[in-house]
Amino acid sequence: MGPEQKEYYSIPARILFWMGAIWLRSLPGKLSTLFFKAIFAFFTIDTRRFRTEFRQIILQIYFTGIEAFPLVGMVAVLLGSLTIIQAMTVMPKVGFGDFFGNLMVIVIIRELGPVLTAFLIAGRSGAGLAAYIANMKVESEVDALETMGIDPIKYLVMPALIGGMFAMLIMSVMFSTVAIVVGFLVAKSIIFLLPNVFEMKLMWGHYLESILLGLRRMDFLMLVVKPVIFGGIITANACLFGMSVKNDVREVPKATSKSVVFSFTFVVLADLLLSMFYWIGYLSGINSLF
Amino acid sequence: MESVTFKNLSFAYHEFGHEPRTVLDNASLVVNQMEIVCIAGQSGQGKSTLLRILAGLAQPRSGQIFYSGIQSNLHTHTALNVALEHKVAFVFQNSALISNLRVFDNVALPIRYHQPHRTDESIREQVNGLLASMMVEEYSGHFPYALSAGVLRRVAIARALAMEPRILLMDEPTTGLDTKSRRSLLALIDNQRYLRHATIIMVTHDLPIAKDLDARVCFLHKGKLSDPMRHDEFLLAQEEHIRELVEEMDLRPT
Numbered sequence A: 001m002g003p004e005q006k007e008y009y010s011i012p013a014r015i016l017f018w019m020g021a022i023w024l025r026s027l028p029g030k031l032s033t034l035f036f037k038a039i040f041a042f043f044t045i046d047t048r049r050f051r052t053e054f055r056q057i058i059l060q061i062y063f064t065g066i067e068a069f070p071l072v073g074m075v076a077v078l079l080g081s082l083t084i085i086q087a088m089t090v091m092p093k094v095g096f097g098d099f100f101g102n103l104m105v106i107v108i109i110r111e112l113g114p115v116l117t118a119f120l121i122a123g124r125s126g127a128g129l130a131a132y133i134a135n136m137k138v139e140s141e142v143d144a145l146e147t148m149g150i151d152p153i154k155y156l157v158m159p160a161l162i163g164g165m166f167a168m169l170i171m172s173v174m175f176s177t178v179a180i181v182v183g184f185l186v187a188k189s190i191i192f193l194l195p196n197v198f199e200m201k202l203m204w205g206h207y208l209e210s211i212l213l214g215l216r217r218m219d220f221l222m223l224v225v226k227p228v229i230f231g232g233i234i235t236a237n238a239c240l241f242g243m244s245v246k247n248d249v250r251e252v253p254k255a256t257s258k259s260v261v262f263s264f265t266f267v268v269l270a271d272l273l274l275s276m277f278y279w280i281g282y283l284s285g286i287n288s289l290f
Numbered sequence B: 001m002e003s004v005t006f007k008n009l010s011f012a013y014h015e016f017g018h019e020p021r022t023v024l025d026n027a028s029l030v031v032n033q034m035e036i037v038c039i040a041g042q043s044g045q046g047k048s049t050l051l052r053i054l055a056g057l058a059q060p061r062s063g064q065i066f067y068s069g070i071q072s073n074l075h076t077h078t079a080l081n082v083a084l085e086h087k088v089a090f091v092f093q094n095s096a097l098i099s100n101l102r103v104f105d106n107v108a109l110p111i112r113y114h115q116p117h118r119t120d121e122s123i124r125e126q127v128n129g130l131l132a133s134m135m136v137e138e139y140s141g142h143f144p145y146a147l148s149a150g151v152l153r154r155v156a157i158a159r160a161l162a163m164e165p166r167i168l169l170m171d172e173p174t175t176g177l178d179t180k181s182r183r184s185l186l187a188l189i190d191n192q193r194y195l196r197h198a199t200i201i202m203v204t205h206d207l208p209i210a211k212d213l214d215a216r217v218c219f220l221h222k223g224k225l226s227d228p229m230r231h232d233e234f235l236l237a238q239e240e241h242i243r244e245l246v247e248e249m250d251l252r253p254t
Helices: A011-025 A027-043 A047-066 A069-094 A097-138 A141-147 A152-193 A204-214 A217-243 A251-283 B047-055 B079-086 B103-114 B120-133 B149-162 B179-196 B231-235 B240-248
Strands: B002-013 B021-032 B036-040 B062-067 B088-091 B167-171 B199-203 B216-221
Touching (some): A027 A152, A047 A097, A047 A152, A047 B103, A069 A152, A097 A141, A097 A152, A097 A204, A097 A217, A097 A251, A141 B079, A152 A217, B002 B199, B021 B047, B021 B199, B036 B047, B047 B079, B047 B167, B047 B199, B062 B079, B088 B149, B103 B120, B120 B149, B149 B167, B149 B179, B216 B240, B231 B240
Parallel strands (some): B036 B216, B167 B199
Antiparallel strands (some): B002 B021, B002 B062
């Protein structure tokens, strides 16, 4: 064999190479790589093995969604009744009584519903998932999976991600529904109990009509898109920080808190981008969507 | 017939702010099929690292590894590839059973995953057989946290055997076991070697294993791996580090 020839790359190729290398080492790069690996794993499930992986997805939905429901439900009731009372007392005084439904739609369905649900799920289920995976890393359980020929992305990350996204969707829709329906009942009860403090009337028919008039078609799309994206962000973050732990138990709490902090940040960032997309679409006059 | 061969393996730990620490320096070894080879040495010499490299859990800096004569590509030398392509199973020192699965499901996991066509009945039969062969069938419904180290070790071996491995790597299988448990565990390991024609490489401080299992022992010291020796050979070895280990175990005939 002759002497080894060194390969030369053009300058644009080198720039692209370094940009790719930096992207893959950055947090968003790692996060999106893990996300797409897990999505790829979902679409390439061996259907004969689906029962094993389906069980994992169901367990994840149970942990992320169903077990978190009392917490999410309670916050939804409080937020719903609070928003109704504030809106009903303040808005008519400044002459915006007719926009009460719009306010409820913006505050609960469009913004606070998905974001607050995401915060609650990130604080509870995301932190739990990160700590669980980090502990598995410390106890060599992830290594054990690999030595058994089981890909941790397929066994741990994919079910967590799919389950988390689905659970977030259910929780977010539940949050908005509970906030609007039970929030109304609580607000009505408070007004009934303290008639001298809140001198106003709250009628179900008027309330519901006002909310339905405030809804746009795009809101229904966002009701689905936002929670799914937020769920993906929360679970991908939890899995990434959990998996990044080495064999040191001191890293478990660090991974957990980092997962929650970055989940909050990325959820708000994603919400901002989605809202921008929403309003750019609205202002550019794609009326059929709104 | 050669089962595991490695040539000139080198490995160093790189820690930020410290000089690289070499734990393997051109280590070479040939292990034959159905043979048991122990890797011994003082703590911190890199025995477990060598085993992790063989399992694909760590990547060597240089060298060649062959499993049943097939060379493993060091660029794709991951635990997943090693387990799937070369049928290598690993028993961890801390057993590393999946904590949210019962003992039965832990052992059934690799079978369910790699043989999805199998019926529940046949999986149950195989898992119960494996648990019985390790004498832990009574614990099949328990979660790992409720079990003792000895039982966990046996379950971990049963799980490794569920993969029907050609090569079994074990990290300190007898550490922390009482004399009776140790003896029965060694008998089970010896039995499995003949039953399944598996090659076993284990890291251990327990030098009497060499006599109990008719194994060869390699000593790892300052990155250098000695030639494999039988029990009576290493008792007479002149190297200082081997003599220290032998004296610690009080093995020399009086």
